[in-house]
Amino acid sequence: MATKKERIADTAWMKDAFVDVQAELALKLKRAAQSISHAGTHGTVVEDHWIEVFRAYLPNRYQVATGLVIDSLGNRSDQIDIVIFDRHFTPTLLDQQNHRYIPVEAVYAIFESKPHFDKSYLEYAGNKAASVRKLHRTSVPIAHAGGTFAPKPLFPILAGIVAPKSSWADGLGEHFLKHLPADELEQLDCGCALDDGAFDSFDDKLKMVESEGSLIYFLFRLLSRLQSLGTVPAIDWAAYAAVINR
Numbered sequence: 001m002a003t004k005k006e007r008i009a010d011t012a013w014m015k016d017a018f019v020d021v022q023a024e025l026a027l028k029l030k031r032a033a034q035s036i037s038h039a040g041t042h043g044t045v046v047e048d049h050w051i052e053v054f055r056a057y058l059p060n061r062y063q064v065a066t067g068l069v070i071d072s073l074g075n076r077s078d079q080i081d082i083v084i085f086d087r088h089f090t091p092t093l094l095d096q097q098n099h100r101y102i103p104v105e106a107v108y109a110i111f112e113s114k115p116h117f118d119k120s121y122l123e124y125a126g127n128k129a130a131s132v133r134k135l136h137r138t139s140v141p142i143a144h145a146g147g148t149f150a151p152k153p154l155f156p157i158l159a160g161i162v163a164p165k166s167s168w169a170d171g172l173g174e175h176f177l178k179h180l181p182a183d184e185l186e187q188l189d190c191g192c193a194l195d196d197g198a199f200d201s202f203d204d205k206l207k208m209v210e211s212e213g214s215l216i217y218f219l220f221r222l223l224s225r226l227q228s229l230g231t232v233p234a235i236d237w238a239a240y241a242a243v244i245n246r
Contacts, residue, residue: 015213018213018215018216019212019213021053021215021216022194022213022214022215022216025049025050025053025194025215026164026194026195028049029046029049029164029194030164046113046115047066047081047082047113050081050082050111050113050162051064051065051066051082053215053219054082054084054219057216057219057220057223058084058219058222058223058226059223061086061088062084062085062086062108062226063084063085063086063087064082064083064084064085065082065083065085065100065102066079066080066081066082066083066099066100067079067080067083067099067100067101067102068080068100068101068102069083069101069102069103069104069107069110069131069132069135070101070102070103070104070135071103071104071135071136071137072103072136072138072236072239072240072242072243073136074243075135075136076101077104077128077131077132077135078127078128078131080110080111080112080128080132081111081112081113081128082110082111082112082113082162083100083102083107083109083110084107084108084109084110084111084158084226085102085106085107085108085232086106086108086231086232087106089106089231089232089234089235090103090105090106090232090235103235103240104132104135104136104137104157105137105138105139105232105233105235106232106235107132107157107232108157108158108226108229108232109157109158109159109160109189109222109226110128110129110132110157110158110159110160111125111159111160111161111162111191112124112125112128112160112161112162113161113162113163114161114162114163115163115164116163116164116165116166116167116193117161117163117165117166117167117168117172117176117191117193117196118166118167118168118179119179121161121163122161122176122179122180122181122188123179123181123186125159125160125161125181125188126159126181126183126186126187126188127186128159129157129159129181129185129186129187129188130183130185130186132157132159133156133157133159133185134185137154137233138233138235138236138239139151139152139153139154139233139234139235139236140233140234140235140236141234142234151233151234152230152231152232152233152234153233154233155229155230158189158190158222158225158226159187159188159189160188160189160190160191160192160200160222161188161191162191162192162193163191163192163193163194164193164194164195165193165194165195165196166193166195166196171193171195171196171197171211172193172196172197172199172208177206187201189201189202189225190202190218190221190222190225191218192214192215192218193211193214194211194214194215195211196210196211196214197209197210197211197214198214198215198217198218198221200218200221200222200225202221202224202225
């Protein structure tokens with residue numbers, strides 16, 4: 001039987017490889033900041049880098065894109081940097097190039113991509129989360145060969161923030177904790193600041209890790225949480241169809 005020291009050695013290569021992935025992303029974000037002066041273009045490029053990482057590490061059942069989230073009452077969220085959603089059961093609507101309207105029933109999680117963590121950006125991400133969570137979601141029974149499944153209960157939509165770093169000298173310390181949104185609709189469930197670490201509250205308490213390997217830790221913790229949510233509810237397409245005759 002392998003000793004504890006041998007088991008650690010056997011997995012060291014994996015940890016080193018994941019740390020390299022984080023370093024590569026950090027370098028891409030740094031190059032974007034150095035070479036792109038237009039704020040809007042810079043923001044889009046940074047979002048694309050984060051979306052690329054999410055797509056690489058989440059299974060294909062989870063689609064990742066930027067867009068607006070809508071409901072059957074005609075309400076729309078703010079523009080969301082990163083939306084993780086179901087595309088197998090729920091198509092996006094009115095797509096134009098990379099611009100999508102995503103039914104809220106399809107949404108698992110949303111993230112804001114920012115230059116750093118600070119008070120204003122945490123508040124901003126919380127407001128974006130609330131603009132999605134307050135939308136109206138439907139859930140209808142599902143017919144099957146033996147009868148009908150009851151409507152699936154609605155799970156809470158996850159929200160978070162990602163950035164290259166924290167602006168506070170203590171990283172994800174006291175100042176960060178002080179400014180995390182407290183309102184339920186604005187709550188940030190998880191996030192990653194590459195230079196300073198990652199956090200989540202998936203176990204009903206706030207958990208944080210330091211910077212080394214924090215990106216992969218963040219992604220794997222997120223994937224575990226997404227798995228626990230199961231599939232999205234069956235959307236009531238009749239409710240969306242009713243919009244046409246109003």
